[in-house]
Amino acid sequence: MNLKELAELIKAEVITSDRDLSEITVPFVSACDLMSDVLAFCSPGSLLLTGLTNIQIVRTAQMLDLPAVVFVRGKIPLEETVNLAKESGIPVLLSKYSLYEVCGRLYAAGVKPSYVPQPREA
Amino acid sequence: MAAPVCMEYRIEGNNFMVAGTASNNIKNTLKMLGIQSDVCRRAAVIAYEAEINLVIHANGGILKAVISEDKLEISTEDEGPGIPDIDQAMTEGYTTASNQAREMGFGAGMGLPNIKRNSDLFEIESTPGVGTKLISTVFFNK
Numbered sequence: 001m002n003l004k005e006l007a008e009l010i011k012a013e014v015i016t017s018d019r020d021l022s023e024i025t026v027p028f029v030s031a032c033d034l035m036s037d038v039l040a041f042c043s044p045g046s047l048l049l050t051g052l053t054n055i056q057i058v059r060t061a062q063m064l065d066l067p068a069v070v071f072v073r074g075k076i077p078l079e080e081t082v083n084l085a086k087e088s089g090i091p092v093l094l095s096k097y098s099l100y101e102v103c104g105r106l107y108a109a110g111v112k113p114s115y116v117p118q119p120r121e122a
Numbered sequence: 123m124a125a126p127v128c129m130e131y132r133i134e135g136n137n138f139m140v141a142g143t144a145s146n147n148i149k150n151t152l153k154m155l156g157i158q159s160d161v162c163r164r165a166a167v168i169a170y171e172a173e174i175n176l177v178i179h180a181n182g183g184i185l186k187a188v189i190s191e192d193k194l195e196i197s198t199e200d201e202g203p204g205i206p207d208i209d210q211a212m213t214e215g216y217t218t219a220s221n222q223a224r225e226m227g228f229g230a231g232m233g234l235p236n237i238k239r240n241s242d243l244f245e246i247e248s249t250p251g252v253g254t255k256l257i258s259t260v261f262f263n264k
Contacts, residue, residue: 035227039167040236044159056174056226059142063149063166080139 001026001111003068003091006047009109010095010102012070016082017091024067024091030114031103035060042066046114049102053077058084058092068092072099126190127151133173135181135202138226145169148187148196155189161260164240165194168258171233172198178223179203180254193242197257204250212238212246 004021007014014021030042031049038048038060048061049070058081061069068091071077077085077092085092095102107113129151131144149166157165169187176183180202188195205211212234219229238244243259 033227034230034232036171036230036232036236038227039171040232040239044163050227052227054226055139056142056228059146059170060227062146063142063170064163 001109003047003093006106006109006111007093009105010070010093010097012093012095015077015092015094016086017068018089019091021091026067026111028112028114029103029106031099039064041114041116043114047111049099051075051099053081055080055084057081058088058090061085061090062088066090070095070102072097072102126188127155128189129187131185133176133182133185133198135177135183136222137177138222141174141177142170144185145173151187152189152194157189157194157262161194161262164260165196168196168237168240168260171237172196172256172258174228175233175256176200176202178219178228183253192262194260194262195257196260197255199253199255201253204252204254205246205248206250208246208248 002022003024003026006026026047028043028046030046032038033050033052035056047068048066049072051073053075070093072095074096148169152162152165173185180200183198183200186197210216214235215231217229217231223229237258241258242261245257248254
């Protein structure tokens with residue numbers, strides 16, 4: 001699914017993007033408020049859904065080359081978060097739905113979950 | 123590549139506004155050098171987790187990346203409180219992060235295990251009251 005179709009499904013407002021969202025493909029979704037877990041468990045190319053709004057959310061997305069970030073529950077990201085997203089060309093979307101409902105809508109539409117790797121032997 | 127590329131950053135403690143900037147520079151340099159994307163990704167996670175550790179736990183420190191022909195070495199050195207029990211610190215879920223760090227989405231007790239998971243070689247040395255040294259190596263053709 002592309003990001004434009006996805007935004008329509010979750011009635012998301014796009015607040016930063018210079019790019020054509022229909023050209024951005026979203027193969028997987030990861031829904032998480034723990035950035036440590038995003039760093040540990042997020043498949044490449046995953047869209048990040050979160051309710052945290054601080055600058056480290058975009059840093060995490062930047063580090064993992066995630067295609068975009070969706071802030072759920074009607075949360076408004078902090079100014080520095082939006083600025084870094086603009087600077088790094090990461091689209092930011094806002095959805096008024098809860099995390100559960102955003103996940104439900106995307107799952108029902110066939111978007112796959114981010115792969116969770118099995119823990120390695122120590 | 124002729125000579126190794128070295129990058130060194132002084133990371134400020136408890137400054138979450140700039141945390142990650144150094145790791146992003148390291149990642150961008152690797153990309154610019156044409157290093158394969160899965161290595162860039164592992165390196166980005168290692169550098170970022172290590173940088174966040176310096177910010178959260180160590181009151182800052184030095185983050186270094188040395189890129190040579192066949193490998194990348196990411197290391198940190200700090201004069202923080204040190205880790206009394208490294209085995210415990212390496213256990214997934216164990217954390218001593220502050221509330222501030224947790225509010226930022228860190229402190230899940232995944233940092234060191236995640237660095238190790240992404241490394242081909244991983245070394246950590248710590249003395250309470252003196253500081254911690256960490257070296258993570260990623261080979262390019264593995």
